[in-house]
Amino acid sequence: MNESISKTKMVPLPSHAIIPERDASQRPILEVYRLGINFGGLVAVEDFNIAVGRTEICGLIGPNGAGKTTIFNLLTKVYQPTSGAILLDGKDTSNMNTAQINRAGIARTFQNIRLFPSLSVEDNVKIGLHNEIGYSMATGILRLPAFYKAERRAKERVMELLDLFDMTHLASHRAGSLPYGAQRRLEFVRALATNPKLLLLDEPAAGMNPSETEELMSNIEKIRDQFQIAIMLIEHDMRLVMGICEGIAVLNYGQIIAKGTPKEIQTNPLVIEAYLGKKKGDQVC
């Protein structure tokens, strides 16, 4: 594939989505049609449609309570959608559970970090590699040669992945004892270890200072270029969203109110209304 991915023109697709030109010739990695869920009588998400290109970085933004994290939970089957279809790489995911979704190619991070706090950083990443390591329980108990071989390979892979975020020196530390920023990065590494095609990042920059955010932005782009994966992120930090996202979807009250490039979103009156409210007597649309 292209060595360095530059931001390209966005092209509209029949599935009323926009994805970068370079991905337009291929089937989108994620296609979502009329996705919806209601909790009891409350409609949390309704008629959600999106397509994400194979190497696209796309953003999902919206005011608090708009249903952004709910969308992630629907995509990873933490919640079962009440309507709609999710196609991952063209395959229907309606019969999959969370673990199967991950094996099919979606990895995610969480808004409130979910690591395995009592385990070492190395073990956290190895758990991400679980399905790749793949020797049986008996091999592990009997310590067959395959065990040592697989563990050695896993260790090398862990170090490679940690090296991407300059975390190799932390490998033997307990995950729970890491500072906040490092925990976020570790969660990122763990998600990458599962070898995803699509990575969902839930507020990756939450609690970070401007210089850390800057570093995160370059890391996200670096990961996309190196692994050739799609990244979808929820974020409130507009500098990050406008800086790295190629396509943005804006959500309000569980519905998409706008889709487009960062430039289009910034000037969209509906988005401004959702974030800032309506001026009295002002008519939008």
Next chain:
Amino acid sequence: MRRLRMRSSIDNCLTYGLVIVAYVVIRLLLAGGNISYALQGQLVPITVYIVMAVSLNLTVGVLGELSLGHAGFMSIGAFSGAITATLLELLADTTSTTWIRLGFSMPWLRLSLAMLIGGIFAGIFGFLVGVPVLRLHGDYLAIVTLAFGEIIKNVMSILYVGYDANGIRVSMDSANALKLDEGGTIIVNGPMGVIGITKLSSFTAGFILILITLIIVLNLINSRAGRAIKAVRDDKIATESVGISVWRYRMMAFVISATLAGAAGALYALNYSSVVARKFDFNTSILVLVFVVLGGMGNIRGSIIAATVLTVLPEVLRAFNEYRMLTYAVILIVVMLVRNNATLQHVFRQVGARLSKSLPIRRKGGEV
């Protein structure tokens, strides 16, 4: 990182070393006649309780789910193991095939088979109980395992098994309902439990079972499956999100735990001439849980030490006569308090740090 790996293998070596050294020392003391008769009778139960504690630690400490029905699996192992051993003995007596007669007249073979069958049966029941139980978490799971423990005990109390020329007969009604021929043998007689057991267990057999248990549990913990089990303990949602089936690994830990308890139960039953279901009640489950909690959750060596000390203690405390159980309780409370006292723990850590400084292998680098 090398350090952590090394520490875990040093830790394991220490555990194995402790068990082996203890075995050798006790063997020597036995040879010298330095162990009281009462304590000699406790040797096999100690090994049984060590295996019970280590296996329960897999569920409680490593998987992080409180199980209050561990004695139930011990009971299944005890009954199926004792029945197996008795049947094999009867078979050896009645058969005309030479190799069967010779083979099954060897007590160690009957004992190993009994423990194997006991473990397998307990494992199967672990799976069957696990299907409904593992839909629950936390307190609810604890209560349901408690109930299953009681159910198993009560079912075992009305179980009648007999053997005659026509084969094995089972009834839940009465001994007469077995309708045994002349010369048939009743193996399990309802509330009286398994009767007429030939004592097969020995301290060495218990020692070997402990070693097998340690190999299984320690190697499991430090492998791919063990990491997944620990991940489930720490965060179920995160575990699912990295493509690991939570159900599968919870079940794996639960079944292995039950299997080992079953093998221990068989060893326990074959140490006596009869064994009743009442023995494996709620109190036994709690006793084993006390070993695990006192030894430290997830701490295998701690479980071994706690099981040994707390099994020997009541015997040693016989000198206190009527204050025996009072002293036992006070010791339990004191240990709990000391283990949870921050100041004392700090003192222990200081002493530990001082000690580890003198060990060359752990010199480099600070604590995490």
